[in-house]
Amino acid sequence: MIRPDMKKIFLSLLTIFIFLIAVMLFNTFTFDSQQVHVDPVPKIDIPASAKEHMSQAITIPTVSNEDPSKIDSAAFFRFHEFIKTTYPLADSLLGITKINTFSLIYEWKGTDPSLKPVILMGHMDVVPVAEENIDKWDHPPFGGEIRNGMIYGRGAIDDKVSVIGNLEAVELLLSRGFQPNRTIYLCFGHDEEIGGINGATAIVEHLKNKGVKAEFVLDEGFAISQGLVPGIDKDVALIGTAEKGFVSLKLSVALEGGHSSMPGEESAIDVLARAVVKLKDNPFPAEVTQPVNDFMDHLGPEMPFTQKVAFANRWLLEPVIMNSFSESASGSAMLHTTTAPTIFNAGIKENVIPYTANATVNFRILPGTSIQDVKNRVASLINDDRIVIGEGSFNSEAPQSSSTDSHGFVTIRNTIKEIFPEALTSPNLVVGATDSRYYYPLSDDVYRFTPIHLTPETIKTFHGINERLSVEDFENAIRYYVRLIENATSSIE
Ligand SMILES: [Zn+2]
Structure with missing residues (x-):
């Protein structure tokens, strides 16, 4: 028999439980879709020459060398010459400024100077392309071959699709006699892959000196995911409203060395290895930042019921969500400032204990955390003054998140709905670094989105083997940029 006081406890627990379930169900059923309805637009014809242009662009090996003094200037000059002759209207009707010889700004003047560009x-x-990987490509990385509806080659998705896609769009609009009301700038950097120091930063400096304040900025970023967002079968267009910061810390130790037959208590290798292990064993805590919160708000309502319950009840179930995100490297990267040892150097001979050991640890930093925060945490975790902590040269603070209500965001999103009506849209945190991080002095509204599809298969080709883009995706990218320019420059304010 249940004792009366036990019964009371049981009843009150039951009441709390039922109340919780009721609250959770209420939250779930009122967790409304954020997807907007926009009518699709008819597909415009893309000239057959467009894909040939993309193919030719890929054959020009504009490869970034880690050493900026080793830039292959001939390839970049050829690329300039190629776009000059391929896009004669853009070349003759738009203002063109070369920045640090190799980067380009096209200025298409708007009819209304009161509007921000x-x-x-x-x-x-x-x-x-690493020498040892050339053989692994099905088609040569700088061949620009089009096979079975796919354009193969380095740059197909990163990032000649943006450069050539935008130029095709502008040329097409110019040929129709289109006049934008606000000015359009096309800004093409030449050193994004090595940090954008001579390209993007100088472009921004130039525009800033001209007094340019932009309505919004759109750069490469994520794309339309197919099967990359767990729990969602539909295509999802992810618009980067923020990106992570970046710092590499160089750890170095100098201790007494000696002969390996009489090792001392601790060598430089021991000390440094222990420090690196400490950093790996103590990852930065998980945190839901603004862009990730926005991501959950936009995609949670589209998820199957159980996931929807979780996303609608983050006040209670956040730890469960964090656990499931942390199961994949990509999910984990959205919630953590990540720690990745990338270089470890010590020793030159098997029987000599080295005096010095050096390691580089790369951190990708969540918005809201600063480089100084990272340095402080690393110093206190290592807690060993024999280790000198220095900084690498290409560091960037995580920029602020851009708005999801701005004219820019709405235009980018609505254009996605017009061209890719089957896709859901969502804000997103871009975990890699893009040149757009330098553009904040020109606008608060900086977004990252490339209008192509990425699948679990094609995402591996990004900086990898068999980088390729379907002709259909390339042509839709042009349709996207055409429509984006129309929408951004002819709408009523
Ligand atoms: Zn890129």
Whole structure:
């Protein structure tokens, strides 16, 4: 028999439980879709020459070399010459400024100088193809071959699709006699893959000196995911409203060395290895930042019921969500400032204990955390003054998140709905670094989105083997940029 006081406890627990379930169900059923309805637009014809242009662009190996003094200037000059002759209207009707010889700004003057301009970005440079991997490509990485509806080659998705896609769009609009009301800038950097120091930063400096304040900026970023967002079968267009910061810390130790037959208590290798292990064993805590919160708000309502319950009740179930995100490297990267040892150097001979050991640890930093925060945490975790902590040269603070209500966001999103009506849209945190991080002095509204599809298969080709883009995706990218320019420059304010 249950004792009366036990019964009371049981009843009150039951009441709390039922109340919780009721609250959770209420939250779930009122967790409304954020998807907007926009009518699709008819597909415009894309000239057959467009894909040939993309193919030719890929054959020009505008490879970024880690050493900026080793820039392959001939390839970049050829690329300039190629776009000059391929896009004669843009070349003759738009203002063109070369920045640090290799980067380009196209200025398409708007009819209404009171309107703020729009900046569309891309980068002309590509990452190299490792010698030992050339054979692994189905088609040569700089061949630009089109096979079975796919354009193969380095730069197909990163990022010649943005450069050539935008130029095709502008040329097409110019041929129709289109006049934008606000000025459009096309800004093409030449060194994004090595940090954008001579390209993007100098472009921004130039525009800033001209007094440019932009309505919004659109750069490469994520794309339309197919099967990459767990729990969602539909296509999802992810618009980067923020990106992570970046710092590499160089750890070095100098201790007494000696002969390996009589090792001392601790060598430089021991000390440094222990420090690196400490950093790996103590990851930064998980945190839901603004862009990730926005992501959950936009995609949670589209999820199957159980996930929807979780996303609608983050006040209670956040730890569960964090656990499931942390199961994949990509999910984990959205919630953590990540720690990745990337270089470890010590020793030159098997029987000599080295005096010095050096390591580089790369951190990708969540918005809201500063480089100084990272340094402080690393110093206190290592807690060993024999280790000197220095900074690498290409560091960037995580920029602020851009609005999801701005004219820019709404235009980018609505244009996605017009061209890719089957896709859901969502804000997103871009975990890699893009040139757009330098553009904040020109606008608060900086977004990252490339209008192509990425699948679990094609995402591996990004900086990898068999980088490729379907002709259909390329043509839709042109349709996207055409429509984006129309929407951004002819709408009523
Ligand atoms: Zn890129």
